[in-house]
Amino acid sequence: MLNGIRKAGAVAMMACALLVASCSQAPEEAAAPKTEFTIGWSIYAGWMPWPYAEQAGIVKKWADRYGIEIDIVQVNDYVESVNQFTAGQLDGVTVANMDALTIPAAGGKDTTALIIGDYSNGNDGVLLKGTSNLADISGQQVNLVELSVSHYLLARALESAGLAMTDVRTINTADADIAAAFTSPDVTAAVAWNPQLLTMKQEAGASQVFSSADIPGEILDLLVVDTATLEANPNLGKALVGIWYETIQLMQRQDEEGAAARAAMAQLAGTTPEMFEAQLATTYLYVEPEQAVAAATDASLVETMTRVRDFSFAQGLFGQGASSADAIGMAFPGGRTLGDADRITLRFDESFMQMAADDAL
Known part of the structure:
Protein backbone atom coordinates (compact mmCIF):
# COMPACT_ATOMS: atom_id res chain seq x y z
CA MET A 1 0.00 0.00 0.00
CA SER A 120 -0.31 16.26 -3.36
CA ASN A 121 -1.53 17.16 -6.84
CA GLY A 122 -4.36 14.68 -7.22
CA ASN A 123 -3.27 11.90 -4.86
CA ASP A 124 -6.32 12.74 -2.70
CA GLY A 125 -9.88 12.99 -3.98
CA VAL A 126 -13.58 13.29 -3.19
CA LEU A 127 -15.79 10.74 -4.98
CA LEU A 128 -19.55 10.67 -5.52
CA LYS A 129 -21.71 8.02 -7.13
CA GLY A 130 -24.40 8.86 -9.64
CA THR A 131 -23.45 12.51 -10.05
CA SER A 132 -20.53 14.65 -11.09
CA ASN A 133 -21.81 17.71 -9.23
CA LEU A 134 -20.00 18.42 -5.96
CA ALA A 135 -23.02 20.28 -4.59
CA ASP A 136 -24.93 16.98 -4.56
CA ILE A 137 -22.83 15.89 -1.59
CA SER A 138 -25.10 17.95 0.65
CA GLY A 139 -27.08 15.73 3.01
CA GLN A 140 -25.01 12.63 2.31
CA GLN A 141 -22.87 10.55 4.64
CA VAL A 142 -19.22 10.60 3.60
CA ASN A 143 -16.84 7.74 4.32
CA LEU A 144 -13.28 8.80 5.11
CA VAL A 145 -10.50 8.57 7.67
CA GLU A 146 -11.69 11.15 10.14
CA LEU A 147 -9.28 13.82 11.44
CA SER A 148 -6.86 13.06 8.61
CA VAL A 149 -5.83 14.98 5.52
CA SER A 150 -8.93 13.47 3.87
CA HIS A 151 -11.06 15.30 6.44
CA TYR A 152 -9.23 18.52 5.61
CA LEU A 153 -9.76 17.94 1.88
CA LEU A 154 -13.49 17.42 2.48
CA ALA A 155 -13.68 20.69 4.39
CA ARG A 156 -12.00 22.53 1.51
CA ALA A 157 -14.29 20.84 -1.03
CA LEU A 158 -17.39 21.85 0.91
CA GLU A 159 -16.12 25.40 1.25
CA SER A 160 -15.63 25.61 -2.54
CA ALA A 161 -19.28 24.62 -3.02
CA GLY A 162 -20.61 27.06 -0.44
CA LEU A 163 -21.34 24.26 2.01
CA ALA A 164 -20.30 23.59 5.60
CA MET A 165 -19.20 20.48 7.47
CA THR A 166 -22.65 20.39 9.04
CA ASP A 167 -24.13 19.77 5.59
CA VAL A 168 -22.72 16.22 5.57
CA ARG A 169 -22.24 13.41 8.06
CA THR A 170 -18.83 11.75 8.16
CA ILE A 171 -18.35 8.03 8.75
CA ASN A 172 -14.92 7.07 10.04
CA THR A 173 -13.55 4.37 7.75
CA ALA A 174 -10.05 2.91 7.94
CA ASP A 175 -7.86 3.38 4.89
CA ALA A 176 -7.56 -0.41 4.62
CA ASP A 177 -11.36 -0.73 4.40
CA ILE A 178 -12.46 2.26 2.38
CA ALA A 179 -12.07 0.78 -1.11
CA ALA A 180 -14.19 -2.23 -0.16
CA ALA A 181 -16.75 0.00 1.57
CA PHE A 182 -17.15 2.07 -1.59
CA THR A 183 -18.35 -1.00 -3.50
CA SER A 184 -21.48 -1.07 -1.30
CA PRO A 185 -24.59 0.52 -2.83
CA ASP A 186 -25.16 2.22 0.53
CA VAL A 187 -21.90 4.18 0.27
CA THR A 188 -22.36 7.03 -2.19
CA ALA A 189 -19.68 9.51 -1.09
CA ALA A 190 -16.11 9.03 0.05
CA VAL A 191 -12.76 10.74 0.36
CA ALA A 192 -9.60 8.69 -0.16
CA TRP A 193 -5.99 8.77 -1.26
CA ASN A 194 -3.93 6.68 -3.65
CA PRO A 195 -3.67 3.81 -4.28
CA GLN A 196 -7.19 3.24 -2.91
CA LEU A 197 -8.45 6.28 -4.83
CA LEU A 198 -7.33 4.79 -8.14
CA THR A 199 -9.30 1.62 -7.40
CA MET A 200 -12.42 3.45 -6.21
CA LYS A 201 -12.55 5.60 -9.34
CA GLN A 202 -13.28 2.43 -11.31
CA GLU A 203 -16.50 1.77 -9.41
CA ALA A 204 -19.61 2.01 -11.59
CA GLY A 205 -21.12 5.48 -11.51
CA ALA A 206 -18.22 7.01 -9.58
CA SER A 207 -17.02 10.55 -10.33
CA GLN A 208 -14.20 12.49 -8.76
CA VAL A 209 -15.72 15.88 -7.92
CA PHE A 210 -12.79 17.46 -6.05
CA SER A 211 -9.13 16.62 -5.50
CA SER A 212 -5.96 17.97 -4.00
CA ALA A 213 -5.14 19.30 -7.46
CA ASP A 214 -7.87 21.89 -6.78
CA ILE A 215 -5.93 23.19 -3.77
CA PRO A 216 -2.33 23.08 -5.04
CA GLY A 217 0.34 23.50 -2.41
Whole structure:
Protein backbone atom coordinates (compact mmCIF):
# COMPACT_ATOMS: atom_id res chain seq x y z
CA MET A 1 0.00 0.00 0.00
CA LEU A 2 2.03 2.87 -1.33
CA ASN A 3 0.32 6.03 -0.18
CA GLY A 4 -2.08 4.95 2.55
CA ILE A 5 0.46 4.58 5.34
CA ARG A 6 1.24 8.26 5.03
CA LYS A 7 -2.07 9.45 6.44
CA ALA A 8 -3.71 6.60 8.31
CA GLY A 9 -4.57 6.51 12.00
CA ALA A 10 -5.71 10.06 12.56
CA VAL A 11 -7.36 9.18 15.88
CA ALA A 12 -4.00 7.91 17.10
CA MET A 13 -2.46 11.19 15.97
CA MET A 14 -4.91 13.15 18.07
CA ALA A 15 -4.33 10.92 21.09
CA CYS A 16 -0.59 11.37 20.74
CA ALA A 17 -0.96 15.15 20.45
CA LEU A 18 -3.10 15.29 23.56
CA LEU A 19 -0.71 13.09 25.52
CA VAL A 20 2.43 14.92 24.49
CA ALA A 21 0.84 18.34 24.94
CA SER A 22 0.15 17.49 28.56
CA CYS A 23 3.73 16.67 29.43
CA SER A 24 6.07 18.48 27.03
CA GLN A 25 5.54 22.16 27.63
CA ALA A 26 8.96 22.81 29.18
CA PRO A 27 11.43 24.53 26.84
CA GLU A 28 13.87 22.17 25.17
CA GLU A 29 17.46 22.36 26.30
CA ALA A 30 20.13 23.15 23.76
CA ALA A 31 21.28 20.01 21.98
CA ALA A 32 24.94 18.99 22.01
CA PRO A 33 26.98 18.50 18.85
CA LYS A 34 27.10 14.87 17.74
CA THR A 35 28.07 12.80 14.72
CA GLU A 36 25.40 10.08 14.48
CA PHE A 37 21.83 10.78 13.40
CA THR A 38 18.69 8.79 12.63
CA ILE A 39 16.04 9.85 10.12
CA GLY A 40 12.74 7.98 9.91
CA TRP A 41 10.61 7.46 6.82
CA SER A 42 7.42 5.63 5.88
CA ILE A 43 6.10 4.48 2.54
CA TYR A 44 4.79 7.23 0.27
CA ALA A 45 5.69 8.03 -3.34
CA GLY A 46 7.23 11.39 -2.45
CA TRP A 47 9.41 9.91 0.28
CA MET A 48 10.85 6.90 -1.53
CA PRO A 49 13.98 8.85 -2.58
CA TRP A 50 15.24 8.48 1.02
CA PRO A 51 15.59 4.69 1.20
CA TYR A 52 16.81 4.60 -2.38
CA ALA A 53 19.51 7.16 -1.55
CA GLU A 54 20.74 4.92 1.23
CA GLN A 55 20.66 1.85 -1.01
CA ALA A 56 22.52 3.69 -3.78
CA GLY A 57 25.26 5.04 -1.49
CA ILE A 58 24.16 8.67 -1.82
CA VAL A 59 23.51 8.96 1.92
CA LYS A 60 27.00 7.73 2.76
CA LYS A 61 28.57 10.04 0.18
CA TRP A 62 27.06 13.18 1.73
CA ALA A 63 27.46 12.01 5.32
CA ASP A 64 31.15 11.31 4.69
CA ARG A 65 31.56 14.78 3.20
CA TYR A 66 30.56 16.28 6.54
CA GLY A 67 32.15 13.69 8.81
CA ILE A 68 28.89 12.34 10.18
CA GLU A 69 26.80 9.17 10.04
CA ILE A 70 23.15 9.18 8.96
CA ASP A 71 20.92 6.16 9.40
CA ILE A 72 17.80 6.21 7.23
CA VAL A 73 15.31 3.88 8.93
CA GLN A 74 11.88 2.69 7.85
CA VAL A 75 9.05 2.83 10.36
CA ASN A 76 6.24 0.64 9.03
CA ASP A 77 3.48 2.77 10.55
CA TYR A 78 3.39 6.44 9.59
CA VAL A 79 1.83 7.61 12.84
CA GLU A 80 4.39 5.66 14.84
CA SER A 81 7.21 7.33 12.91
CA VAL A 82 5.90 10.78 13.85
CA ASN A 83 5.36 9.66 17.44
CA GLN A 84 8.95 8.41 17.62
CA PHE A 85 10.22 11.76 16.36
CA THR A 86 8.05 13.59 18.88
CA ALA A 87 9.45 11.41 21.66
CA GLY A 88 13.04 12.19 20.62
CA GLN A 89 13.82 8.73 19.24
CA LEU A 90 14.47 10.13 15.76
CA ASP A 91 16.37 13.24 14.76
CA GLY A 92 14.11 13.78 11.76
CA VAL A 93 11.13 12.26 10.00
CA THR A 94 9.10 12.47 6.81
CA VAL A 95 5.70 14.00 7.58
CA ALA A 96 2.79 15.95 6.06
CA ASN A 97 2.45 19.61 7.05
CA MET A 98 -0.81 19.10 8.95
CA ASP A 99 0.66 16.29 11.03
CA ALA A 100 3.88 18.20 11.73
CA LEU A 101 1.67 20.86 13.27
CA THR A 102 -0.75 18.63 15.18
CA ILE A 103 1.69 16.09 16.63
CA PRO A 104 5.22 17.34 17.42
CA ALA A 105 4.51 21.08 17.26
CA ALA A 106 1.25 20.81 19.19
CA GLY A 107 3.07 18.67 21.72
CA GLY A 108 5.64 21.38 22.38
CA LYS A 109 8.49 19.88 20.36
CA ASP A 110 10.38 22.59 18.49
CA THR A 111 10.38 21.31 14.91
CA THR A 112 11.99 22.65 11.73
CA ALA A 113 10.73 21.90 8.22
CA LEU A 114 14.09 21.48 6.53
CA ILE A 115 12.87 20.31 3.11
CA ILE A 116 9.57 20.97 1.34
CA GLY A 117 9.60 17.96 -0.95
CA ASP A 118 6.27 17.95 -2.76
CA TYR A 119 2.57 18.56 -2.59
CA SER A 120 -0.31 16.26 -3.36
CA ASN A 121 -1.53 17.16 -6.84
CA GLY A 122 -4.36 14.68 -7.22
CA ASN A 123 -3.27 11.90 -4.86
CA ASP A 124 -6.32 12.74 -2.70
CA GLY A 125 -9.88 12.99 -3.98
CA VAL A 126 -13.58 13.29 -3.19
CA LEU A 127 -15.79 10.74 -4.98
CA LEU A 128 -19.55 10.67 -5.52
CA LYS A 129 -21.71 8.02 -7.13
CA GLY A 130 -24.40 8.86 -9.64
CA THR A 131 -23.45 12.51 -10.05
CA SER A 132 -20.53 14.65 -11.09
CA ASN A 133 -21.81 17.71 -9.23
CA LEU A 134 -20.00 18.42 -5.96
CA ALA A 135 -23.02 20.28 -4.59
CA ASP A 136 -24.93 16.98 -4.56
CA ILE A 137 -22.83 15.89 -1.59
CA SER A 138 -25.10 17.95 0.65
CA GLY A 139 -27.08 15.73 3.01
CA GLN A 140 -25.01 12.63 2.31
CA GLN A 141 -22.87 10.55 4.64
CA VAL A 142 -19.22 10.60 3.60
CA ASN A 143 -16.84 7.74 4.32
CA LEU A 144 -13.28 8.80 5.11
CA VAL A 145 -10.50 8.57 7.67
CA GLU A 146 -11.69 11.15 10.14
CA LEU A 147 -9.28 13.82 11.44
CA SER A 148 -6.86 13.06 8.61
CA VAL A 149 -5.83 14.98 5.52
CA SER A 150 -8.93 13.47 3.87
CA HIS A 151 -11.06 15.30 6.44
CA TYR A 152 -9.23 18.52 5.61
CA LEU A 153 -9.76 17.94 1.88
CA LEU A 154 -13.49 17.42 2.48
CA ALA A 155 -13.68 20.69 4.39
CA ARG A 156 -12.00 22.53 1.51
CA ALA A 157 -14.29 20.84 -1.03
CA LEU A 158 -17.39 21.85 0.91
CA GLU A 159 -16.12 25.40 1.25
CA SER A 160 -15.63 25.61 -2.54
CA ALA A 161 -19.28 24.62 -3.02
CA GLY A 162 -20.61 27.06 -0.44
CA LEU A 163 -21.34 24.26 2.01
CA ALA A 164 -20.30 23.59 5.60
CA MET A 165 -19.20 20.48 7.47
CA THR A 166 -22.65 20.39 9.04
CA ASP A 167 -24.13 19.77 5.59
CA VAL A 168 -22.72 16.22 5.57
CA ARG A 169 -22.24 13.41 8.06
CA THR A 170 -18.83 11.75 8.16
CA ILE A 171 -18.35 8.03 8.75
CA ASN A 172 -14.92 7.07 10.04
CA THR A 173 -13.55 4.37 7.75
CA ALA A 174 -10.05 2.91 7.94
CA ASP A 175 -7.86 3.38 4.89
CA ALA A 176 -7.56 -0.41 4.62
CA ASP A 177 -11.36 -0.73 4.40
CA ILE A 178 -12.46 2.26 2.38
CA ALA A 179 -12.07 0.78 -1.11
CA ALA A 180 -14.19 -2.23 -0.16
CA ALA A 181 -16.75 0.00 1.57
CA PHE A 182 -17.15 2.07 -1.59
CA THR A 183 -18.35 -1.00 -3.50
CA SER A 184 -21.48 -1.07 -1.30
CA PRO A 185 -24.59 0.52 -2.83
CA ASP A 186 -25.16 2.22 0.53
CA VAL A 187 -21.90 4.18 0.27
CA THR A 188 -22.36 7.03 -2.19
CA ALA A 189 -19.68 9.51 -1.09
CA ALA A 190 -16.11 9.03 0.05
CA VAL A 191 -12.76 10.74 0.36
CA ALA A 192 -9.60 8.69 -0.16
CA TRP A 193 -5.99 8.77 -1.26
CA ASN A 194 -3.93 6.68 -3.65
CA PRO A 195 -3.67 3.81 -4.28
CA GLN A 196 -7.19 3.24 -2.91
CA LEU A 197 -8.45 6.28 -4.83
CA LEU A 198 -7.33 4.79 -8.14
CA THR A 199 -9.30 1.62 -7.40
CA MET A 200 -12.42 3.45 -6.21
CA LYS A 201 -12.55 5.60 -9.34
CA GLN A 202 -13.28 2.43 -11.31
CA GLU A 203 -16.50 1.77 -9.41
CA ALA A 204 -19.61 2.01 -11.59
CA GLY A 205 -21.12 5.48 -11.51
CA ALA A 206 -18.22 7.01 -9.58
CA SER A 207 -17.02 10.55 -10.33
CA GLN A 208 -14.20 12.49 -8.76
CA VAL A 209 -15.72 15.88 -7.92
CA PHE A 210 -12.79 17.46 -6.05
CA SER A 211 -9.13 16.62 -5.50
CA SER A 212 -5.96 17.97 -4.00
CA ALA A 213 -5.14 19.30 -7.46
CA ASP A 214 -7.87 21.89 -6.78
CA ILE A 215 -5.93 23.19 -3.77
CA PRO A 216 -2.33 23.08 -5.04
CA GLY A 217 0.34 23.50 -2.41
CA GLU A 218 -1.90 22.89 0.60
CA ILE A 219 -1.14 19.22 1.35
CA LEU A 220 2.63 19.43 1.69
CA ASP A 221 5.08 16.62 2.36
CA LEU A 222 8.12 17.56 4.39
CA LEU A 223 11.31 16.37 6.00
CA VAL A 224 11.36 17.84 9.49
CA VAL A 225 14.17 17.75 12.03
CA ASP A 226 14.55 18.60 15.70
CA THR A 227 15.33 22.32 15.82
CA ALA A 228 17.85 22.14 18.66
CA THR A 229 19.68 19.27 16.96
CA LEU A 230 19.85 21.21 13.69
CA GLU A 231 21.14 24.33 15.42
CA ALA A 232 23.87 22.35 17.17
CA ASN A 233 24.70 20.32 14.04
CA PRO A 234 24.20 22.41 10.89
CA ASN A 235 26.18 19.85 8.89
CA LEU A 236 23.24 17.50 9.31
CA GLY A 237 21.03 19.97 7.44
CA LYS A 238 23.61 20.40 4.69
CA ALA A 239 24.02 16.65 4.23
CA LEU A 240 20.29 15.94 4.17
CA VAL A 241 19.62 18.64 1.61
CA GLY A 242 22.51 17.40 -0.52
CA ILE A 243 21.20 13.83 -0.38
CA TRP A 244 17.69 14.91 -1.31
CA TYR A 245 18.46 17.00 -4.36
CA GLU A 246 21.04 14.63 -5.80
CA THR A 247 18.51 11.80 -5.54
CA ILE A 248 15.62 13.83 -6.93
CA GLN A 249 17.70 14.91 -9.91
CA LEU A 250 18.57 11.29 -10.59
CA MET A 251 15.01 10.00 -10.41
CA GLN A 252 13.82 12.70 -12.83
CA ARG A 253 16.16 11.61 -15.58
CA GLN A 254 14.39 10.22 -18.61
CA ASP A 255 17.03 7.63 -19.40
CA GLU A 256 17.91 4.11 -18.28
CA GLU A 257 19.54 5.31 -15.07
CA GLY A 258 16.51 7.39 -14.09
CA ALA A 259 14.11 4.57 -14.92
CA ALA A 260 16.21 2.13 -12.90
CA ALA A 261 16.15 4.49 -9.90
CA ARG A 262 12.37 4.81 -10.06
CA ALA A 263 11.98 1.05 -10.46
CA ALA A 264 14.16 0.53 -7.38
CA MET A 265 12.00 2.97 -5.42
CA ALA A 266 8.89 1.10 -6.51
CA GLN A 267 10.38 -2.14 -5.26
CA LEU A 268 11.29 -0.55 -1.93
CA ALA A 269 7.68 0.61 -1.67
CA GLY A 270 6.35 -2.87 -2.42
CA THR A 271 4.61 -1.87 -5.64
CA THR A 272 5.09 -2.07 -9.40
CA PRO A 273 6.99 0.46 -11.49
CA GLU A 274 3.72 1.26 -13.29
CA MET A 275 1.87 2.00 -10.04
CA PHE A 276 4.77 4.07 -8.75
CA GLU A 277 4.87 6.13 -11.96
CA ALA A 278 1.10 6.68 -11.72
CA GLN A 279 1.44 8.06 -8.22
CA LEU A 280 4.38 10.26 -9.15
CA ALA A 281 2.12 11.76 -11.81
CA THR A 282 -0.18 13.11 -9.09
CA THR A 283 2.68 14.18 -6.81
CA TYR A 284 4.14 17.60 -7.55
CA LEU A 285 7.80 17.27 -6.65
CA TYR A 286 9.82 20.40 -6.09
CA VAL A 287 12.63 19.05 -8.24
CA GLU A 288 14.85 22.12 -8.14
CA PRO A 289 15.84 23.65 -4.80
CA GLU A 290 14.89 27.05 -6.19
CA GLN A 291 11.29 25.80 -6.49
CA ALA A 292 11.22 24.69 -2.87
CA VAL A 293 12.74 27.98 -1.69
CA ALA A 294 10.07 29.85 -3.64
CA ALA A 295 7.37 27.72 -2.00
CA ALA A 296 8.83 28.36 1.47
CA THR A 297 9.10 32.11 1.00
CA ASP A 298 5.79 32.70 -0.79
CA ALA A 299 3.07 34.39 1.23
CA SER A 300 0.71 31.60 0.21
CA LEU A 301 2.48 29.25 2.65
CA VAL A 302 1.26 31.39 5.56
CA GLU A 303 -2.25 31.32 4.08
CA THR A 304 -2.07 27.52 3.73
CA MET A 305 -0.87 27.00 7.27
CA THR A 306 -3.57 29.36 8.52
CA ARG A 307 -6.20 27.14 6.91
CA VAL A 308 -4.52 24.01 8.26
CA ARG A 309 -4.21 25.31 11.81
CA ASP A 310 -7.79 26.66 11.86
CA PHE A 311 -9.11 23.28 10.73
CA SER A 312 -6.88 21.41 13.18
CA PHE A 313 -7.94 23.56 16.12
CA ALA A 314 -11.62 23.21 15.20
CA GLN A 315 -11.20 19.43 15.25
CA GLY A 316 -9.53 19.47 18.69
CA LEU A 317 -6.09 18.46 17.43
CA PHE A 318 -4.22 21.09 19.45
CA GLY A 319 -5.04 19.42 22.74
CA GLN A 320 -7.33 20.26 25.61
CA GLY A 321 -5.24 23.20 26.79
CA ALA A 322 -5.47 25.13 23.52
CA SER A 323 -7.86 28.04 23.84
CA SER A 324 -7.56 29.29 20.27
CA ALA A 325 -5.98 28.52 16.90
CA ASP A 326 -3.17 30.91 17.93
CA ALA A 327 -2.04 28.56 20.71
CA ILE A 328 0.79 27.19 18.55
CA GLY A 329 3.34 29.53 17.03
CA MET A 330 4.80 29.06 13.57
CA ALA A 331 7.73 30.88 12.00
CA PHE A 332 8.29 31.49 8.30
CA PRO A 333 11.11 32.95 6.21
CA GLY A 334 11.43 36.71 6.33
CA GLY A 335 10.57 36.95 10.00
CA ARG A 336 6.87 36.25 9.52
CA THR A 337 5.04 34.44 12.30
CA LEU A 338 1.61 32.96 12.84
CA GLY A 339 0.03 32.32 16.22
CA ASP A 340 1.79 32.66 19.55
CA ALA A 341 5.16 34.28 18.81
CA ASP A 342 6.35 33.30 22.29
CA ARG A 343 5.66 29.62 21.64
CA ILE A 344 7.12 28.91 18.21
CA THR A 345 7.27 25.14 17.72
CA LEU A 346 7.04 24.81 13.93
CA ARG A 347 9.55 26.60 11.74
CA PHE A 348 9.82 26.68 7.94
CA ASP A 349 13.52 27.21 7.21
CA GLU A 350 14.55 27.83 3.61
CA SER A 351 18.24 28.47 4.33
CA PHE A 352 19.55 24.97 3.68
CA MET A 353 17.51 24.58 0.50
CA GLN A 354 18.92 27.96 -0.54
CA MET A 355 22.43 26.58 -0.06
CA ALA A 356 21.57 23.82 -2.54
CA ALA A 357 20.17 26.39 -4.96
CA ASP A 358 23.39 28.41 -4.63
CA ASP A 359 25.53 25.26 -5.06
CA ALA A 360 27.05 26.13 -1.69
CA LEU A 361 26.91 22.74 0.02
